[in-house]
Amino acid sequence: MRFVHWSLSIDPDNGEPAYAAACVTCDDASGPSADKRAPELWCLRHAGRTGHTGFRATITSHFRATPLEGPRPP
Numbered sequence: 001m002r003f004v005h006w007s008l009s010i011d012p013d014n015g016e017p018a019y020a021a022a023c024v025t026c027d028d029a030s031g032p033s034a035d036k037r038a039p040e041l042w043c044l045r046h047a048g049r050t051g052h053t054g055f056r057a058t059i060t061s062h063f064r065a066t067p068l069e070g071p072r073p074p
């Protein structure tokens with residue numbers, strides 16, 4: 001049996017992080033954006049339109065696990 005160590009890094013093939021926000025009162029959501037200011041602006045507009053003031057912010061990134069070559073460190 002061979003032991004392999006793995007390294008985890010941001011996956012360059014899956015683009016930039018996606019920023020999004022959702023209202024915790026009515027579950028309306030901004031949709032994902034590469035620009036974090038877009039969901040922030042959506043929150044302010046949503047608050048002005050509905051009076052809802054609580055939001056859930058998410059940032060989605062992708063990782064890629066890569067096997068490390070060479071002998072297992074002690």
Ligand SMILES: [Zn+2]
Nearest residue numbers: 023025026052
């Ligand atoms: Zn709302």
